Amino acid sequence: MRILVVEDEQKTADYLCKGLSESGYRVEVARDGYDAQHLIEEGEFDLIILDVMLPGLDGWQLLRLIRRRSQVPVLFLTARDAVEYRVKGLELGADDYLVKPFSFVELLARVRTLLRRGPPRETEHFRVADLEMDVLRRRVTRQGERIALTNKEFALLELFLDREGEVLSRTYIASRVWQMNFDSDTNVVEVAVRRLRAKVDDPYPHKLIHTERGMGYVLEDRA
Amino acid sequence: MPVLNSLATRLSLLFALVSVLLLGSIGAYLYHSLHREIAWRDDQMLRGRLERMEALLDDGESVAALRERPQLYANMLGNRDSLLWILDPRGKVLIEVNPGNLAVPTLPASREVRLDDVAGAVPARLAWQTLEQDGRPLTLVAGKLLDERRQMLSAYRLRLWLALATGALLAFLLGWGVSRRGLGPLRRLAEQANRIDVRHLDRRLNDAGETEEIGALSLGLNRMLDRLEEGFFQLARYSADMAHEMRTPLTNLLGQTQHTLRRERSAEEYRQVLESNIEEYERLSRMIDSMLLLARTENPSKEIPREAVDLGLLVEQLCEYFEGMAEEDGRELIHHASGSVVASCELLRRALANLLANALRHGRSGTPIRITTATTAERVELRVQNQGDVIAPDDLSRVFERFYRCDPARTGSVDSGGLGLAIVRSIAQWHGGEVGVESDAERGTTFTLSLPRVSRDAAAPPPPARGSA
Numbered sequence: 204m205r206i207l208v209v210e211d212e213q214k215t216a217d218y219l220c221k222g223l224s225e226s227g228y229r230v231e232v233a234r235d236g237y238d239a240q241h242l243i244e245e246g247e248f249d250l251i252i253l254d255v256m257l258p259g260l261d262g263w264q265l266l267r268l269i270r271r272r273s274q275v276p277v278l279f280l281t282a283r284d285a286v287e288y289r290v291k292g293l294e295l296g297a298d299d300y301l302v303k304p305f306s307f308v309e310l311l312a313r314v315r316t317l318l319r320r321g322p323p324r325e326t327e328h329f330r331v332a333d334l335e336m337d338v339l340r341r342r343v344t345r346q347g348e349r350i351a352l353t354n355k356e357f358a359l360l361e362l363f364l365d366r367e368g369e370v371l372s373r374t375y376i377a378s379r380v381w382q383m384n385f386d387s388d389t390n391v392v393e394v395a396v397r398r399l400r401a402k403v404d405d406p407y408p409h410k411l412i413h414t415e416r417g418m419g420y421v422l423e424d425r426a
Numbered sequence: 427m428p429v430l431n432s433l434a435t436r437l438s439l440l441f442a443l444v445s446v447l448l449l450g451s452i453g454a455y456l457y458h459s460l461h462r463e464i465a466w467r468d469d470q471m472l473r474g475r476l477e478r479m480e481a482l483l484d485d486g487e488s489v490a491a492l493r494e495r496p497q498l499y500a501n502m503l504g505n506r507d508s509l510l511w512i513l514d515p516r517g518k519v520l521i522e523v524n525p526g527n528l529a530v531p532t533l534p535a536s537r538e539v540r541l542d543d544v545a546g547a548v549p550a551r552l553a554w555q556t557l558e559q560d561g562r563p564l565t566l567v568a569g570k571l572l573d574e575r576r577q578m579l580s581a582y583r584l585r586l587w588l589a590l591a592t593g594a595l596l597a598f599l600l601g602w603g604v605s606r607r608g609l610g611p612l613r614r615l616a617e618q619a620n621r622i623d624v625r626h627l628d629r630r631l632n633d634a635g636e637t638e639e640i641g642a643l644s645l646g647l648n649r650m651l652d653r654l655e656e657g658f659f660q661l662a663r664y665s666a667d668m669a670h671e672m673r674t675p676l677t678n679l680l681g682q683t684q685h686t687l688r689r690e691r692s693a694e695e696y697r698q699v700l701e702s703n704i705e706e707y708e709r710l711s712r713m714i715d716s717m718l719l720l721a722r723t724e725n726p727s728k729e730i731p732r733e734a735v736d737l738g739l740l741v742e743q744l745c746e747y748f749e750g751m752a753e754e755d756g757r758e759l760i761h762h763a764s765g766s767v768v769a770s771c772e773l774l775r776r777a778l779a780n781l782l783a784n785a786l787r788h789g790r791s792g793t794p795i796r797i798t799t800a801t802t803a804e805r806v807e808l809r810v811q812n813q814g815d816v817i818a819p820d821d822l823s824r825v826f827e828r829f830y831r832c833d834p835a836r837t838g839s840v841d842s843g844g845l846g847l848a849i850v851r852s853i854a855q856w857h858g859g860e861v862g863v864e865s866d867a868e869r870g871t872t873f874t875l876s877l878p879r880v881s882r883d884a885a886a887p888p889p890p891a892r893g894s895a
Contacts, residue, residue, distance in 0.1 A: 304711050355746055381747040385776055386712050388846075389783045394750040417704030 204318060205229045207248045209239040209265065210280070211257055219252065222307050223314070236260025243269055250318055252310075253279045255292070263295060270296040276317040280305070308372040308418045315369060329364035332424040334403065334411055336364055345407060355380060356399050363412065363422035372419040396420055433612075434605035441601025442594045449593045453586040461579060465551075468570055469541055472553035475568040476539055479510070483559055483566075509550060509569030515562060526550065526571050533565060548573070611640040619647070627655045667829035671713060671844065675706040716845040720828070723773065723849075723856040730770045730856075737806065738764045740775060741797050748782050756792040763799040767806045767877050769857050774877075777853040778808065780846040781873050785812040788871070805859075806877050813870040822863055826851040850875065 206228045210216040216232050223230045231246070233239035236259030243251070243265070251269060255262035262279060269277060279292045282303040292300050299313050329336040333346045341357060343350045352360065358380050362371065373392040377383040380395070396412065404410045412422050430436060510523040511530065519530055526548045533540075535556040544550045552569040615631060622629045630651060633644030686699045722730075741763035752759050759782075767774075778797075785795045789812035800807040817825065824830045829844035850873075851861045859877035 304707075304714070306708075355749075377747075382743065383747055383775070383779065384772065385779075386708075386715055388712055389748075389751060389786070391747055391751050394754055398750055417701040417708075 204249045205231065205247065206314070207231050207233065207239070207242055207246070207251045209233045209236075209251065209257065209262070210254045211235055212254070215254075218307070219310075222311070226311060226314075228314075236262075236265055239265055240268060243272070248275055250314060251275055251277045252314075253277055253297070255279055255281045255283075255288070263291065266292070266295045266297060278310075278313055278317060306372055306374075306418070308370050308415075309375060312366070312369065312371065312375050315366075326365065329361075329367075331364060331367055331411060331422065332409060332426065333407075334364075336360065343403070345403065350402050352399075352402060355395065356402070359395060359399055360403065360422075363420070366422075368421065368423045370415045370419050370421045376419070434602055434609055437605040438598045438601035441604075442598035445597035446590060446594045449590045453590055457579075457583060457586060460582065464575055464579075468551055468575070469553070472541065472551065472568045472570060473539055475508075475510075476553055476555050476566055479512075479566050479568065480555070480557060483557070483564075507571040507574055509552070509567070509571065511565075511567040511569075513565040513567065515564075520564070528569075531567065533567065535563065535565065543572075544569075549576075611636045615640060615644060615647075622651065624658075627651070627658060664828055667844075668713075668717065671829060672710065675709045679703055679706050713845070716849060719776070719849055720845065720852050723852040730773065732768050732770050734766050735769050735771045735774055736766050737799055737808065740771070741778065741799075741808075744775065744778055744782055745797070747779070748786060751786055752795065755786065757786070757789065758794040760794050760796045763797050763808065765799050765801045765806055768880050769877060773853045773856065777850045777875060778810075780850050781808075781810040781875065784846055784873070785810050785871075788812070789814040793870075801879070804879060806879050808875040808877075809872050810875075811870055811872040816867050817863070817865040817871060822865060825863055826861055847873075 204227075206223055208216060208219045208223070208230055210219060210232065211234055216234065220230045220232050231242055231248075233242050236257045238259075239253075239257070240260055242248075253262050253265060257265070260268075266277060266279070269275065276298045277296065279297045279300045280303060281288050281292070281300060289300055298317055301310060301313060327338050329338070335344050336342070338361065343352055343357070343360065359376065362376065362379050374386050376392050376395075381391075396414075400412050404412055409426070411424060412420060413425065414420055430439075506525050508523065509526065509528065510521065511519060512521040513530070514520055517530070517532065522530075528544070528546075528548055528550060531544060531552060533552070533554050536554065537556060539553055539555045541551070541553045544552055549572045550569045551572060552567055554565055554567040556563050556565050558564075614636075615633075618629075618631050630648045631644040633641045636644070682699055682702060686696065741761050745759045745761050748759060782795070782797070789795060793813035796809070796811045798809045798811070800809070821830075826847050828848040830848075831844055847861075854861045854875055854877065857877050859875065862874040862876065863871065864874075865871040
């Protein structure tokens with residue numbers, strides 16, 4: 204998977220490049236609008252991450268340029284959290300946006316979502332180690348034993364299973380499970396994860412939900 | 427033109443303009459009346475002359491006799507601008523008195539007296555009449571050269587123009603003087619206003635002894651200064667508080683990182699420092715987020731979309747969100763909200779989340795939190811009530827201020843950073859609503875968020891209210 208990062212701020216570009224490379228993507232970096240234009244015209248990318256404020260051609264002009272050529276997913280970055288910015292970006296054909304400062308985990312989650320776009324995967328059955336979930340019958344079992352979950356606990360576990368192996372930030376979890384689209388300063392998500400663990404992990408020796416301190420939570424089989 | 431920026435100059439120019447218009451109209455009227463009057467008199471005189479000549483001819487004096495003594499007749503006319511012809515039917519001149527040496531006019535025959543102007547090098551006014559004299563028609567022509575009249579009128583015109591110019595100049599000068607004098611209070615007001623600067627925001631304009639208009643202006647300006655002074659101090663305090671709040675996480679970051687770098691450490695230790703740093707970064711990020719939200723909601727020109735929000739549904743969502751946290755603390759969220767309001771759903775959710783978080787943070791463990799609504803025709807009131815320590819009356823009026831904490835010692839990374847309730851107030855005000863708080867030992871602490879049911883600029887009325895959930 205090739206990703207083009209268009210970002211003029213050196214440090215941001217460097218860490219985005221490093222981070223995305225370590226996550227298994229091939230990354231090219233453009234430092235200004237003209238570089239970006241050249242790369243877009245020359246190469247094929249699976250995703251473009253675009254900073255709006257750029258020297259040379261700005262992000263909006265690049266976005267028009269990209270949309271004239273292809274339907275490659277575009278994630279734009281902005282330091283301005285104004286509604287008109289978001290609306291403008293989405294109207295010009297961007298697929299998603301992030302407001303600076305954003306966490307890298309958040310960015311990675313968006314990148315993954317955009318790259319597996321297409322008809323949403325409606326998985327009916329999940330299985331990780333000895334944990335199983337039957338989505339349609341709303342049944343969760345571990346080692347064959349039935350675990351009773353509340354609606355929100357079920358939704359949280361389903362999110363973890365759907366994103367197995369991916370670190371999910373607290374903000375992302377809050378927005379997906381409770382539609383709370385802002386960074387709450389309460390420990391609601393911690394509490395919810397703790398309660399889910401009490402039912403799904405605590406009674407069993409093999410733990411599946413792990414805390415990545417400072418980043419979020421991940422469900423994976425670390426056998 | 428910089429000169430025109432002076433109010434006194436503008437006023438005096440306007441005075442002058444008005445005078446020119448007024449004097450000009452009067453002058454033009456007088457000039458035309460005079461012109462008409464002179465023309466009428468001349469015409470009357472010419473008619474009279476024709477009558478006298480006719481009488482003379484009827485009197486038996488033959489034309490031939492007159493012809494022999496034209497000088498006599500010229501003398502009889504007595505001046506240098508009178509004309510006289512007597513013409514026979516073939517246009518032959520029988521008698522001519524012509525000091526201007528005009529060409530003999532060819533005139534249509536007419537029984538009645540007719541009058542007309544003759545243009546040309548020597549303009550004149552002519553009156554003529556055709557008469558039967560001894561069986562043959564004779565044309566009598568009397569005339570007057572217009573030179574004299576023109577000279578007189580042009581002299582009159584010149585005098586009028588001079589009067590007009592003098593009048594305008596006088597009006598300008600007088601107007602300037604009057605305006606300068608009349609605008610004196612305004613100048614004094616400006617001098618007073620000049621003495622007010624950032625370091626002397628407490629100074630006010632003194633309007634004693636000034637006119638009513640200036641008094642009203644001073645009063646308005648003084649009120650504006652009150653508000654500005656208040657806003658200025660709030661802003662200054664806000665900046666100071668903000669800097670102070672940012673210092674804490676930055677101190678942690680700086681100190682911790684420097685301490686770690688003083689010697690070689692294990693990978694695990696580095697990891698712990700980085701993880702701890704992330705917490706501080708998140709705290710800073712949340713603060714910036716909150717401050718931007720405040721800036722956004724305090725700027726009413728920025729339009730945020732509004733929709734009909736079902737309060738029952740919204741509160742239910744929020745209760746689900748906070749449920750786990752409440753249960754951990756042995757507390758129950760009792761939800762009796764219903765009705766709907768036209769608002770920004772995103773902002774309203776945030777305001778309510780902040781109120782609930784506040785209630786969970788400050789309420790006593792094991793006591794319930796009640797969320798209720800009260801709807802009147804105009805307003806919807808959302809109340810969040812919890813049991814806990816009573817807020818002192820002094821604090822009560824200040825809890826919605828930015829960075830205000832009832833207990834100054836209470837700061838931690840889980841804290842809202844002191845902006846949570848300020849955001850609630852800002853969101854309420856953005857909607858045209860208000861916030862309130864009551865606290866006593868018996869009923870606990872109640873925060874009220876009161877919103878107009880239909881926003882001032884919302885076009886569509888809200889849908890019928892949903893029953894209590």
